[in-house]
Amino acid sequence: MARTVTIVHPGALGDVLLSLPAIRALRASFPRQEFGLLAGDEVGKLLRACGEIERLFPLEGDSLASLLADRTSRSRGWAGQTFFEWLSRCDLAVCWMADPDGRLAGSLGDLGVDRIIVGSPLSADCQGAHQADRLMETLRGVVTTCRHEEKLKLPDKVLDAARARLEALGDWGKQPLAVIHPGSGSPHKCSEPALLAQAVTWLQANGAAPVLVGGPADDERLAEVSSRCAVPPPACRGLDLLSVAGLLAHGRLFLGHDSGLTHLAASLHPVPQEAPSVKPWYGLHIQTVALFGPTDCSRWAPRGPHVTVLSGAPCLCREQGRQTVQQCRDKPCLQIPAERLVLACQQGLQGAGGWCREQPTSGSAPCYAQ
Known part of the structure; x- marks a missing residue:
């Protein structure tokens, strides 16, 4: 069976979409692996429909809870077993969340994940100004490219x-x-x-x-x-x-x-x-x-x-x-x-526009800084 990459992102819709450049950079670095996402059900279905991921493990299920539980309390239901089987073939797990006691990383290691990156883009350790850049920072040493311009293509x-x-x-x-x-x-x-x-x-x-x-x-x-x-x-x-x-x-x-x-x-x-x-x-x-x-x-x-x-x-x-x-x-x-x-x-x-890097003050023109 195919090897896998697992991404854990418990954030809301906008937070997950800001991670798309990082997810695509991971896909470029791991072209042969299937990608699974543990995230909210609706945003996960969106990304799966657009071909950004192959598998969805809904945040509303018990997958994340199982990873944060001790060994004896991990879910052994069908959903839990399916997720654990996926992790047994996982070359890399990227978890964009805090793990202060190390339980998440420990569980992933116990379940056979080869390489584990756990880091919150909200951490003071991240230096990037934009959230997408902070997400990329967590992948240092794993990816080298970041593609912002690709757009989601709906079925x-x-x-x-x-x-x-x-x-x-x-x-x-x-x-x-x-x-x-x-x-x-x-x-x-x-x-x-x-x-x-x-x-x-x-x-x-x-x-x-x-x-x-x-x-x-x-x-x-x-x-x-x-x-x-x-x-x-x-x-x-x-x-x-x-x-x-x-x-x-x-x-x-x-x-x-x-x-x-x-x-x-x-x-x-x-x-x-x-x-x-x-x-x-x-x-x-x-x-x-x-x-x-x-x-x-x-x-x-x-x-x-x-x-x-x-x-x-x-x-x-x-x-x-x-x-x-x-x-x-x-x-x-x-x-x-x-x-x-x-x-x-x-x-x-008319097709004009621009991304604002700084807050304009009242009465100023819209910011078109690139």
């Missing part, structure tokens, strides 16, 4: 299902699609609904077709944005991650906050778009406008010349800790002038 059946869903919304296909995600993993990372509503209104008036997306936790914000629009845009709710990815891949523009969906949009290979009333467009990226506030965009923003990051005033709460961020009511770091957002959307639809 045709996912794209076809998304096309059918969009066609059911109305005259989709006659105008470039702009997908807007009003939510985030935290309400403290979200701009005012009125700001996004202004972007929706501008897009509608300038030949684009805005669509809102969101999960169950975003229902309130979706309603708040829609209620502020003279013509409420259609909204797609309650979809699984692969279905959302299919919608995003049909878009020319994505607008969101510091969220997993923003990272997903920036990571996807778009579907070529050509319609009678739309200028043919065969871009390599989905133009992504990301609104960052209390989070440091130089570390956490998606990378690429197709990404534009907008912020308000420099965040004064960040260095004082999460509690201070949560207590901030005015959120000046997310007070972004509507004209700046509209300009970013306009440039995105």
